[in-house]
Amino acid sequence: MQSILPRGRAPVLFTLAYALLFSAGFMYGGNKEFALYMVVVFALLALIVYVLHHTDVPQPMLWSLSAVGMLHMAGGGMHVDGERLYGFQLIDIYTAETPGLLILKYDQLVHLIGYGVLAVIVLFLLRRIAPQMNALVRAILSILAAMAAGSLNELAEFIAVLSLPSTGVGDYFNSMLDLSFNTFGAIVGVIFYESWMRLKKRL
Numbered sequence: 774m775q776s777i778l779p780r781g782r783a784p785v786l787f788t789l790a791y792a793l794l795f796s797a798g799f800m801y802g803g804n805k806e807f808a809l810y811m812v813v814v815f816a817l818l819a820l821i822v823y824v825l826h827h828t829d830v831p832q833p834m835l836w837s838l839s840a841v842g843m844l845h846m847a848g849g850g851m852h853v854d855g856e857r858l859y860g861f862q863l864i865d866i867y868t869a870e871t872p873g874l875l876i877l878k879y880d881q882l883v884h885l886i887g888y889g890v891l892a893v894i895v896l897f898l899l900r901r902i903a904p905q906m907n908a909l910v911r912a913i914l915s916i917l918a919a920m921a922a923g924s925l926n927e928l929a930e931f932i933a934v935l936s937l938p939s940t941g942v943g944d945y946f947n948s949m950l951d952l953s954f955n956t957f958g959a960i961v962g963v964i965f966y967e968s969w970m971r972l973k974k975r976l
Contacts, residue, residue, distance in 0.1 A: 889962030
C-alpha cells in the first residue's frame with residue numbers, strides 16, 4: 774500500500790503537529806480570527822501533500838516553508854509587552870504619523886520571508902515541469918504565483934473582518950504593506966535562487 778506521505782514526511786508531520794497545537798491554543802483563548810485561518814493552513818497542507826506525491830521537493834525548501842508557517846502562527850498567538858507579536862515593530866525604519874504605517878514590523882518580515890520561500894518553490898517546480906521555459910518568463914510566473922497567493926491571504930483576512938466582531942488584521946495600510954512585502958520577498962527570492970543555480974552551473 775502506498776504511503777500517504779511518500780516524500781517530505783518529516784517537515785509535513787512537524788507542520789501538522791504545531792498547527793494542531795496552535796489551533797487548540799487559539800480555540801482555548803477565543804482567538805476566532807486565527808482559528809478560522811487554520812482552515813486555510815490545513816488546506817495548504819493538503820495541497821503540499823498532493824504536490825509531494827508528484828514532485829520531489831528538496832527538504833530545505835519544505836523545512837523553510839514549515840518554519841514560515843510556525844512564525845506566522847506565533848505572530849498571532851504570542852504577545853510582547855501586551856501587544857500581539859504580529860504588530861510588534863522590530864526595527865524603526867519608518868514611522869509615519871498615520872496610525873498603522875510602521876516599518877519594519879514582525880508581520881512584514883514574515884511576509885517578506887514567507888512569499889520569498891513560496892516563489893522559490895514555485896520556481897523550482899517550473900524548472901522541473903518545464904525545463905525549456907524561458908528563464909525570464911519562469912521568474913515572472915513564480916513572482917506572480919506568490920503574489921496571487923498573497924492576495925488570497927488578504928482576502929481570507931478580509932472575510933475574517935466581515936465575519937467576526939473584532940480582529941487584529943489591521944487597516945488598509947496594513948493590507949497594502951503586506952502585499953508590498955509579499956511582492957518584494959518574491960522578487961528577492963527568485964533573483965537569489967536563479968543566481969544560485971547559475972553559479973552552481975559555472976562551478
